[in-house]
Amino acid sequence: xxxxxxxxxxxxxxxxxxxxxxxxxxxxxxxxxxxxxxxxxxxxxxxxxxxxxxxxxxxxxxxxxxxxxxxxxxxxxxxxxxxxxxxxxxxxxxxxxxxxxxxxxxxxxxxxxxxxxxxxxxxxxxxxxxxxxxxxxxxxxxxxxxxxxxxxxxxxxxxxxxxxxxxxxxxxxxxxxxxxxxxxxxxxxxxxxxxxxxxxxxxxxxxxxxxxxxxxxxxxxxxxxxxxxxxxxxxxxxxxxxxxxxxxxxxxxxxxxxxxxxxxxxxxxxxxxxxxxxxxxxxxxxxxxxxxxxxxxxxxxxxxxxxxxxxxxxxxxxxxxxxxxxxxxxxxxxxxxxxxxxxxxxxxxxxxxxxxxxxxxxxxxxxxxxxxxxxxxxxxxxxxxxxxxxxxxxxxxxxxxxxxxxxxxxxxxxxxxxxxxxxxxxxxxxxxxxxxxxxxxxxxxxxxxxxxxxxxxxxxxxxxxxxxxxxxxxxxxxxxxxxxxxxxxxxxxxxxxxxxxxxxxxxxxxxxxxxxxxxxxxxxxxxxxxxxxxxxxxxxxxxxxxxxxxxxxxxxxxxxxxxxxxxxxxxxxxxxxxxxxxxxxxxxxxxxxxxxxxxxxxxxxxxxxxxxxxxxxxxxxxxxxxxxxxxxxxxxxxxxxxxxxxxxxxxxxxxxxxxxxxxxxxxxxxxxxxxxxxxxxxxxxxxxxxxxxxxxxxxxxxxxxxxxxxxxxxxxxxxxxxxxxxxxxxxxxxxxx
Numbered sequence: 001x002x003x004x005x006x007x008x009x010x011x012x013x014x015x016x017x018x019x020x021x022x023x024x025x026x027x028x029x030x031x032x033x034x035x036x037x038x039x040x041x042x043x044x045x046x047x048x049x050x051x052x053x054x055x056x057x058x059x060x061x062x063x064x065x066x067x068x069x070x071x072x073x074x075x076x077x078x079x080x081x082x083x084x085x086x087x088x089x090x091x092x093x094x095x096x097x098x099x100x101x102x103x104x105x106x107x108x109x110x111x112x113x114x115x116x117x118x119x120x121x122x123x124x125x126x127x128x129x130x131x132x133x134x135x136x137x138x139x140x141x142x143x144x145x146x147x148x149x150x151x152x153x154x155x156x157x158x159x160x161x162x163x164x165x166x167x168x169x170x171x172x173x174x175x176x177x178x179x180x181x182x183x184x185x186x187x188x189x190x191x192x193x194x195x196x197x198x199x200x201x202x203x204x205x206x207x208x209x210x211x212x213x214x215x216x217x218x219x220x221x222x223x224x225x226x227x228x229x230x231x232x233x234x235x236x237x238x239x240x241x242x243x244x245x246x247x248x249x250x251x252x253x254x255x256x257x258x259x260x261x262x263x264x265x266x267x268x269x270x271x272x273x274x275x276x277x278x279x280x281x282x283x284x285x286x287x288x289x290x291x292x293x294x295x296x297x298x299x300x301x302x303x304x305x306x307x308x309x310x311x312x313x314x315x316x317x318x319x320x321x322x323x324x325x326x327x328x329x330x331x332x333x334x335x336x337x338x339x340x341x342x343x344x345x346x347x348x349x350x351x352x353x354x355x356x357x358x359x360x361x362x363x364x365x366x367x368x369x370x371x372x373x374x375x376x377x378x379x380x381x382x383x384x385x386x387x388x389x390x391x392x393x394x395x396x397x398x399x400x401x402x403x404x405x406x407x408x409x410x411x412x413x414x415x416x417x418x419x420x421x422x423x424x425x426x427x428x429x430x431x432x433x434x435x436x437x438x439x440x441x442x443x444x445x446x447x448x449x450x451x452x453x454x455x456x457x458x459x460x461x462x463x464x465x466x467x468x469x470x471x472x473x474x475x476x477x478x479x480x481x482x483x484x485x486x487x488x489x490x491x492x493x494x495x496x497x498x499x500x501x502x503x504x505x506x507x508x509x510x511x512x513x514x515x516x517x518x519x520x521x522x523x524x525x526x527x528x529x530x531x532x533x534x535x536x537x538x539x540x541x542x543x544x545x546x547x548x549x550x551x552x553x554x555x556x557x558x559x560x561x562x563x564x565x566x567x568x569x570x571x572x573x574x575x576x577x578x579x580x581x582x583x584x585x586x587x588x589x590x591x592x593x594x595x596x597x598x599x600x601x602x603x604x605x606x607x608x609x610x611x612x613x614x615x616x617x618x619x620x621x622x623x624x625x626x627x628x629x630x631x632x633x634x635x636x637x638x639x640x641x642x643x644x645x646x647x648x649x650x651x652x653x654x655x656x657x658x659x660x661x662x663x664x665x666x667x668x669x670x671x672x673x674x675x676x677x678x679x680x681x682x683x684x685x686x687x688x689x690x691x692x693x694x695x696x697x698x699x700x701x702x703x704x705x706x707x708x709x710x711x712x713x714x715x716x717x718x719x720x721x722x723x724x725x726x727x728x729x730x731x732x733x734x735x736x737x
Contacts, residue, residue, distance in 0.1 A: 047111055047199060051121040060098070060110055063090045065117075065124060075127045075155060081179075086120075086154065089183035093191055112195035116147070116187070119194070123151035135159045139636060139685045141168055144189035157182040217553065217573050220543045220582050221368045224344035226315050232371040234342075236326075236362060237353045239378035241497025242512070248376070249322045249351040253304065254281050256319035262309040262341055264325045264334075266290065267436045267464065272306040286311045288615065289677035309337040310613070314546075318347035326354035327490075327538060329361070332586035335542030339582070343369065344546075357490055361538045364581055382500050382512035386528045390518050391472055395419055401469035403454040405495055407478045409433065413663075415455045415474070417711065429708060430456040430464070433617065433667045435674075437701045438708070439464065458495050470515040471499045476526040492530035544585045544613075545570055547606050554605065562598060563608045564591050596623060597630035607633065615678060621646075621668040622675070629679055632686050640689035641676050641696065651699045656706045663707055670700045 049057060056062055064087050065076055076083050093116075098109050136153055141160065144153075158179060165177045169185060222228065237245035250272065253259045263269045266287040273292070276283035285292040286307035294302035309323065321341070329338035342350065342365065350371075352362065359375070366373045391397040395418060398404070404419075406412050409431050416427040428442040428451040439459070445451040447467045458478075460466060476492070477484045500514020516531065518524035545553070545567075553566060571584035590612050597603055597611060611633075616626050625646055632639050642648065650669065655661045673696055680687035 047115050049114055049118045051125070052114060052118040053121075056117065057114060060113060061094065063087050063094065065121060067124075071125055074124045075151070076124045082155070085180050085183045088180055089187050090117075092184050093187050096188075097191055108199060109195065112191060112199045115194050115199060116191050119147045119150055119190070123148075127151050127155070137636075137638065137685075138164070139638070141186075144186065144193060147190050147194060150186065150190050153186050154183055157186065217545070217549065217570055218576065218582075219368070220339070220574075221343050221365070223546050223549050224314065224340075226346050227344050228369065230346065230348075232345075232347060232369075233349045234362070234366050234371050234373045235349060235351045236359070236373070236375045237351060237378065238356045238359060238375065240355070240380045241494060242382060242500070242514075243378040243380050245353045245376075245378050246322075246324055248378075249324075249353050250275075252349070252351060253320050253322050254279075256303075258303045258318045259320040259322070260304070260312055260318055260345075260347075261306040261322045262312050262324060263306070264309060264328055265436065266308050267440060268324065269306045269308050271465075276304065276306065288681065289674050291681060309341055310334075312337075312341045312345060314340070314344040315346060318345065320349045320351060321345045321347040322351045322353065324353045326352040326362070327358040328354075329358065329541045330538040332542055333589055334585075336544030336585045339541040339543045340546070342541075343543075355490065355494075356535050357538050359537070361541055361581075365541065368581075380497075382514060384497065384500060384514045384516065384531075386496075386531050387470075387515055387517040387524070390521055390524050394519055395422055398423065398425060398453055398472070399470075400425070400449075400452040401467070402472055403456060403460065403466065403468040403470070403498065404472045404474060405456060405458065405460075406474045407457055409457075409663075411474070412455050412457060413711065417713070419453055419455070425452040427451060427453045427455055430454065430459050432457055432459045433671070434459075435667075435670050435701045435704060438704050441705055442708070458491065460495065460498055466498060468499050468514070470517060471496050473516070473518040473523050473527050476518075476523050476530075486526070487530070488536060489530035489533040490536055492527055496527065496531060539580075540583050541581060542585050543574075543582045545609075547609065550606065550609055563605060563612070564594055564598060567591070567594075592618075593626075596627050597634075600630060600634040602634040602636075603630065610682065615671070615675060617668070617671045619664070619668045619671065621665075622671045625672045626675060629675065629687070633679075633683060636686065638686055638688055641673065641687075641693045642689070646672060648696060651696055651703065656703055657710065659713065663704065666700055666704050666707065670697070670704065673697045673700060 053066065064083075067074070067077060072078075076086065094113065098113055134152060134156055136156055136159065138160075140149070140153065162177050165182060169177060169181065235249075237249050239245045250261065253261055254276070261269070261272050263272065266289070269285065269287055270290075273283055273285040277294075282294045282296075282302035282304065284294050284302050284305040284307075286305050288308060288310060296302075309328075312321070323338060323341055326338055326342070329335045329342065331338075342352070342362075352358075356377070363373065395415075398419065404415055406415060412429055412431050416429050419425055419427050428446040430439050430442050434442075442451075442454075443464050443466055446454045447465070454460070454466065454468065460468075473492075473495075476487055478487050478491070479485075496516040497514075499516055500512040516527060518527055550566065553570070554561070557566060567584065567587060567590065571587055574580075574582050574584055593614065593616050594608065594612050596616075597608065603611070611630060614626065616622055625644065628644055646669070647665070648669070650661055650665060673693060676687055676693055677690070677697075680690060680693075
């Protein structure tokens with residue numbers, strides 16, 4: 001039944017693809033100063049028939065295939081049974097697809113018929129009588145989406161059991177399925193693919209007269225029609241760090257039957273999941289790399305889910321959705337996930353937790369959506385003091401409970417080594433490219449008192465509960481991807497606010513006290529100014545087009561338009577809007593990832609958009625592995641992680657004390673493994689053997705932890721301070737989701 005449902009879903013998907021089919025060839029020269037949405041003068045192309053005999057191009061009702069003497073060494077000529085089944089199946093396809101059509105439909109269908117015969121001629125010329133050891137996979141039969149292996153499938157179709165064929169063909173009767181039935185199915189699906197994916201996009205006129213594809217891309221609130229059908233209640237919980245806003249939203253979430261907590265990091269999603277489980281509240285976990293269903297005795301999943309914001313099911317109905325750290329909707333890299341969730345979730349109540357800086361932006365968006373807005377504002381649960389003078393005696397003036405903040409891996413590890421060398425203090429470290437599990441371990445060692453000092457990047461700004469008494473800034477400058485710039489007051493407040501965090505286990509009447517300082521007077525002066533400055537209000541929400549919007553927009557583009565051109569045009573159109581309330585996610589990073597697979601013609605257009613959001617770190621080993629993973633998708637192969645030529649042999653105990661194998665190698669391997677999980681959740685038929693991948697992930701985490709614990713020299717010491725990879729802000733990197 002599941003397979004039959006899959007078949008139906010695939011059939012529906014193919015019908016939907018009529019909206020956005022694009023040719024598998026790119027334009028090499030794009031005319032300048034042309035409005036691609038309105039220009040109707042692009043050239044309509046005709047397909048090429050490189051193998052079809054010229055005398056057959058005008059005579060359509062020909063079902064046999066004719067070969068010259070030099071071309072008769074093929075399965076069609078030498079296998080009478082194969083020839084008979086192919087001829088009869090082709091006649092059936094012709095009768096069903098062409099002979100009953102109205103005259104207006106025939107010309108374009110005729111081209112699909114000729115193109116199908118052209119494919120068959122091409123492949124028969126290179127076929128042999130005896131089939132190979134190849135056995136078609138289920139995914140190939142269910143998702144016949146590339147005609148290049150048509151004859152191979154026909155030659156080997158009987159290697160798949162009839163019980164499976166009955167499910168594929170939805171034939172529940174006891175009678176046997178004939179070879180002819182299988183030929184008809186394979187040819188039928190190939191004809192439909194050829195027509196929808198190749199012929200139709202080349203021949204369809206872009207001058208749409210019925211208005212079905214007119215899309216106002218400058219108003220993202222209209223991208224989510226289901227959410228616009230109801231009047232939702234948007235409830236804001238705003239306040240500084242450590243004000244209890246998320247706690248209050250979660251209390252409401254626990255009281256309903258259907259709900260979703262959307263966090264910025266899978267660490268936070270896991271924390272909420274664990275908290276609910278400990279409180280005997282049934283809850284699922286849903287992140288980009290991990291799915292846990294809390295099933296009851298009858299196999300029904302829990303109604304509540306804790307997950308990352310990218311994974312929110314937009315069209316699923318909820319009673320309550322909690323969007324944590326809502327100010328992230330202005331983040332150029334990941335902000336689209338918060339914006340799209342806010343605009344699109346179908347929920348009676350949507351609770352937004354975040355800073356006051358986002359309030360005017362939310363008001364403007366709610367005015368567009370027509371929802372009801374309630375604002376709850378909270379004060380900090382404790383005191384926060386900026387010290388009058390910098391740390392006396394520098395590093396030697398640090399004390400137990402301090403968190404030293406720096407903004408590069410090199411600087412962080414330099415500080416760890418120097419502090420441990422010059423003092424008796426034990427140092428934990430946290431930075432963006434560390435595995436989340438390693439960050440949790442480091443935080444636990446610091447919170448428990450086993451480690452005295454924390455040295456961290458602004459990765460501590462969200463997602464970790466840390467028992468920090470004092471935050472010590474080493475600098476007020478941060479690399480933004482292009483240059484060193486002064487940190488914003490919002491960034492400094494977010495980091496500094498981690499000092500003196502409220503603890504639920506504290507005794508009655510306890511008021512937490514946090515302190516902020518720096519190593520230099522200049523830095524401390526800048527930090528004080530930021531902490532005391534008024535709120536800097538956000539002006540723009542970052543968004544990203546949905547699959548449905550992209551599908552509609554592609555019908556207004558010339559065939560073969562690359563995904564990058566579509567995205568750039570959407571960005572330009574949003575920029576033209578009068579209020580400029582929305583902007584597209586940072587295209588520089590997206591296009592860099594798209595460039596890794598955009599040339600792969602066999603990856604469907606919407607899959608390319610999906611892959612553009614993959615959590616790919618800017619590391620050579622990672623980008624190379626991701627390219628290999630994309631090739632697997634393009635070729636529709638089924639592969640385990642160990643089948644790729646990657647240095648997994650380094651996951652060995654012997655490598656832990658060997659300093660020639662640096663932390664960066666293992667951070668790259670870890671990102672590759674988690675990237676494999678991310679892809680497996682989206683393409684489970686292609687990326688398999690999760691048990692082996694889990695073992696490798698845990699082992700990689702252990703090696704990273706051990707290497708940090710035994711660190712004797714900085715593995716990044718040779719890299720110049722200020723390099724792109726070392727200094728980039730976590731908001732510019734792609735966090736694990």
